[in-house]
Amino acid sequence: MNDSLRQLSHGPNTTPIAVRPAVQPMRQQGGRLYGIELLARRAAAREGEGAGPVLSLLHEPVDWMQLDVTMLREAASHALTQTRPTLVFVNLSEATAANPLTRDRYLTAAEGCAAALPPGRLVVEINENLTASVGDLDALIAALRERNMAVAMDDFHASAECWRKVRANWDCIKIDCARLSLDEAQRALRDLTEHPNPDCSPVLIAEAVATDAVREAMFAAGAYAVQGWISGPPRFLEGG
Numbered sequence: 001m002n003d004s005l006r007q008l009s010h011g012p013n014t015t016p017i018a019v020r021p022a023v024q025p026m027r028q029q030g031g032r033l034y035g036i037e038l039l040a041r042r043a044a045a046r047e048g049e050g051a052g053p054v055l056s057l058l059h060e061p062v063d064w065m066q067l068d069v070t071m072l073r074e075a076a077s078h079a080l081t082q083t084r085p086t087l088v089f090v091n092l093s094e095a096t097a098a099n100p101l102t103r104d105r106y107l108t109a110a111e112g113c114a115a116a117l118p119p120g121r122l123v124v125e126i127n128e129n130l131t132a133s134v135g136d137l138d139a140l141i142a143a144l145r146e147r148n149m150a151v152a153m154d155d156f157h158a159s160a161e162c163w164r165k166v167r168a169n170w171d172c173i174k175i176d177c178a179r180l181s182l183d184e185a186q187r188a189l190r191d192l193t194e195h196p197n198p199d200c201s202p203v204l205i206a207e208a209v210a211t212d213a214v215r216e217a218m219f220a221a222g223a224y225a226v227q228g229w230i231s232g233p234p235r236f237l238e239g240g
Contacts, residue, residue, distance in 0.1 A: 018043035019067070021074050022234035026089075026205055026227040034205075034225035035087030035123070038075045039234050040067055064095040065102045069109040072124070076113045078237070079121050089123040089152060094130050097140065110147045120150035123172060127154045128162050137168040153202075155179070158188045166192070170202040175218075177228070178208035182217055189221035 022041040026034045068091070075090035082088075096102045114122040124144050126137070141151045152172035156162050157179040166173065173192060177185050185206065192204055206218035209228035218226050 020236050021071065021078075022236050023078075024227060024234045025231050026087075026225045027231060028225045029219045033084070033086055035089055037089040037091075037125070037227065038071060038078060038237075039091075040071055041234060041236070064093040065105060068093050068096045068106055072106075072110060072113055072122075076117065076122055079114075079117055085118075085121070087121060087123055087150075089125055091125045091127070091154065094127050097126060097130050098132075103140070107143050107147070110144070110149070112147075114148040117148060119148050120171065122148070123150040123152050125152045125154040125174070128156055128159075128165060132165075134165065134167045137165060141169050152205075155207075156188065158184055167197060169197070169200045171200070172203045172205060174205045174207045174227075175223070176208055177206055177210075177214060177218070182214060185214075186217055186221040189218065189223055193222040 019040055020043045022039045023036045024039060025036050028034050071090050072092075075088045079085070079088040092106065096106050126140070130137075132140070144151050150171040152174055153162075153165060153168070153170045154174050155176045156166075156173050157176045175185055175188055175192075180188065189204055189206070192202075196202075203224050204222060205225045205227060206214075206223040207227045209215050209218060209226045209230045211230060215226050215230050
């Protein structure tokens with residue numbers, strides 16, 4: 001593990017938090033691996049406890065800029081060393097993306113990060129909560145693509161704001177089954193499939209899928225892959 005992950009929360013006005021990278025798979029129908037998401041998780045207190053809760057659920061201040069850059073580099077490193085190459089997804093926090101200063105610092109740090117990878121192998125997830133115009137989103141997406149990365153809209157939950165942001169030029173849209181009923185998630189997938197953005201054809205992934213029934217319903221409605229506890233909880237990277 002990159003030692004900087006353990007130090008990422010040390011700094012002005014931050015609380016020391018031990019963090020480790022964990023992975024969760026995304027699978028196509030039939031079980032074929034489509035990609036993995038690299039997640040920042042609180043380090044387990046004891047061996048065998050598994051990956052801890054997501055950082056955004058912790059009520060401690062975190063240096064999100066440092067976390068985002070460190071996780072991006074971890075994701076790029078992991079993508080380079082995979083024995084079976086697959087897409088690697090990693091989050092860009094709302095806190096970093098919403099601030100022009102930290103966003104520019106992130107983009108500077110991202111220069112060359114994925115240069116040794118095939119285009120689009122590294123996928124940056126941008127949360128739908130980010131307050132931005134479609135034009136601003138397209139500019140950020142273009143900047144990340146210039147750095148050899150693909151871009152996903154994370155946590156789509158069919159609100160009017162989500163539908164507005166769908167008009168941006170996404171490579172992937174992740175539908176949040178934790179925030180939608182089964183009927184709502186199916187309807188969203190069908191609408192995204194039947195009324196696509198004329199400027200792009202994003203891959204549709206259903207996330208937070210917890211049961212076989214939901215998984216099969218998502219595939220039937222048009223999901224290309226699913227992610228969630230149906231494949232097991234996030235697992236720490238070996239050696240992480």
